[in-house]
Amino acid sequence: MKKGHILGIGVIAIAIVIIITMMGSASTYESFTTARTMAINGNDKAIHVVGELKKNTSGNVVGIEVGEDKTSFHFMMVDNDGVEQKVFYNEPVPADFHRSEQVVVIGSYKRDDLFVADKILMKCPSKYQEEV
């Protein structure tokens, strides 16, 4: 066999390893219900959940509890299936948090009734729509 071939095989092997690891490390979008099932089954991989903050009838965000030292907080989130969930985030409240239209939390269930977010992505109303 020529060296070129060995090299080629090596490259393909590494490429396959890369693809497999990507598949393995890739996270998924879930709902709170499926995420909880995963947690119960012992799968504590971080997943993405898309949803909104819980709002009362007059449209105000409810359920945000800021920790005593202001460095962490809890909030209530409703996922796209309408399931409500208490979420904990170990960072101060992002300043535009109340106004976000959509939030994506990345994390997992640490306790049966509490979802812990490692990261929060927010989609805020576009500035043009709002001001004009």
Next chain:
Amino acid sequence: MVILAFVSSIVTAFSYYKYTLANELEKASWRKFSRVAFYVHALASFAVVAILFNIIYNFRFEYFYAYSHASRALPVHYMISSFWEGQEGSFILWIFWNVVLGIVLVHTNKTWEGPVMVVFALVQAFLVSMILGVVIGDLKIGSSPFILLRDVSNAPIFSIDPNFVPEDGTGLNPLLQNIWMVIHPPTLFLGYASTLIPFAYLMGGLATGRYKEWIRPALPWTIFSAFILGMGIMMGAYWAYVTLNFGGYWNWDPVENASYVPWLILVASIHTMITYKKSSTALKTSIVLVITSFILVLYATFLVRSGVLGDTSVHSFTDLGLSGQLLIYLLFFLFIAIFISAKHWKHIPTSEKEASVYSREFWIFIGATTLGLMAFQVILPTSIPVFNAIIESFGGISNMAPPADQEEFYSKFQLWFAVALAILTGVGQFFWWKKMDTKALKDALTVPYVLAMIAAAVIITLGKVYNLSYIVIVVAGAFTIVANATILFQLLKKSSFKLTGGSLAHIGLGMILIGVMFSSGYSEVISTNMSGLTYKKDWEDELNKENVLLWINKPIQMKEYDVIYRGRHKKVVGVPGYVSVNKLQSTEKVNEAIALADIEAKGKTYYKKGEKVEIVLEENSYFEIEYYKGDDYQFTLYPMSQPNPTMGLISSPDSKWFLGKDLYTHISAINDYDEPEWKDDEFYEVSPGEQFHISDFVTTFESGEVLDEVEGIDLKEGDVAVQANLLIYDNDIEKRIKPIFIISGNQVGRIPVTDQELGIKVELNNIIPEENKFSFKVNRYQKDYVVMKAMVKPQINVLWAGTILMLIGFAVAIYRRYDEFVKMRDKGLE
């Protein structure tokens, strides 16, 4: 103008095509015509740039672009940023660079002008079409930056007054208000634009049957492209480090990846092209790599601008409805490139001889392959949203999301690949300059190897690196530095500086590797919460609180430092340093305030009390944080924060630079500085000389005093004004506050004192002369505070220094290769 630019670019493409094909007799006239067409295009493009800038510069807010990207408060240099903040502006920037590069090419080439400019003009036609803004039926071609606000917005004001012009624009994204952001995008776009040049030479070469000759003129431009793109990327990284608050310079964000991947491929193509020049191998590889790098730039553009990335990126643009057009642009050139290469593939000369393990070709090829694999590993997960979109367009459902911990995911591959690269560059350089066999290799490598081991041992011991993979990185980094430095000295001794580009760039690589390892691997959050509060929430105790709450004036311990928050500041035009908000009373006008006290700095008075002062970007607040070691004052940092109405809290870090490390701090949350919700009234009756508590503060009521005049109030005959002098202690700070009580005729007036820092409002409510007592009304809120995060990043300067060295290496290589090209061209061997 835009249409003129568009049409002229097509005409240029066509006429250059004719020129290339034309026979000797007609060539001159076609060439003249082509050049005229190109210059018309160039002028039209410059005019577009000038007009857009004019709109921003003169605050013509009737235009949507100016309205949404500029505001009156912006200083001039940020207007330049406004220019390319929007998607249309950044396309214009790209067009502009292409035109500049095109002009250079027209004047530096003889026989290449025709075919190269055909490709150029075609690319321009596509780019200009992005800003055409022509709507034919349902089909929208491009998005024009010159649309009027009233055509975009449905606001009711326009139906009342169609000529309404807004007073002020919505301004520039505050994250972009940084000097690095003024120069980073142009540099990056110049890098993007210049990847077109090797591609154009290649296409021209293939189409005209000059399968080998394209390498020589293309090589300096490829290096140029890698140089500029690399510089642009690092400027972006540096910007992220000094302005963004994610705590680093690189975040594996899709947009960052999209620029990093073409760069890797560019670097790989440089190496194979150089190999080809030396030994006539790897020509096909070079062709594939050059095409790939250009297509990847287009793919990056597509990723960033089509909106497909959606929520996964912090700086992707919103969808302007151009995704179809971008896709056509991408596929068009992909198709053309594959078509032309395939057509000529069998004519491309190859060398049949098998590369020996002891040949430099072999090592360089492995290096290029490693670079290719690095690129592959990054681009694949970055494209996950694209895969989802494709699956969904075929009716499938895909819920794949990017890896949750991106940093860990990418780093575990990229670091090892980089280690492999570092070792390869060390070994490869020896092969490059010498004929090698087993024995010669051993001899040549022994000294650098031993030296590298010693250096690595020193670094490991001093840096306390005890993690096995980090040790490997240090060894690899040290090896590449030592090996390349050896070559560097040999080259300098024997021949000229011109040849040292490669070894310089490789030394830079080694330094970057070591710098990245230390600054990321040994980055340490020192602001872990030590407030002593216990949480009875089981698992939560185990989480590290990475932020600390700093109440004003109250020291808190952070590792070896004691840290005190001292209050909020602003930057004032002409005054060095920062000015406390306590000295400033803002006025109705933007960026203007009245000095409440003399503003002094370094013993010089810049403004007198009562004068108007001009503030630099009023929204920005700087939080004074003092650092002490024991009782010794060390330094003060001023991390910045801006509560932005549309984007929330925008924070920029401030770092203390030491030679061996950075102390990096940023604000994560701040107090609400609007009028607070005061708690219920509290009343205190106190005699002069007595002590009492306001909130938690020990307060001495020193004296009451009758005033003859009160500022801002006209006291009449028989009026009485009494001022109470209160002294408040807060930790090591003493503050005097002086509420005033006035009796004027039958009326009573009270001038309360509000202290926002302490969160109190004190009013002299009444005076009870019979008991010699003063009655104070106190309202409380809360003390001022900031929540802050602090990290130590060791050896980050090694990373920056390595970057600069690598760029110097590129610059030297450009000089050498371009010089070569010019000499050959002048000999007529272009």
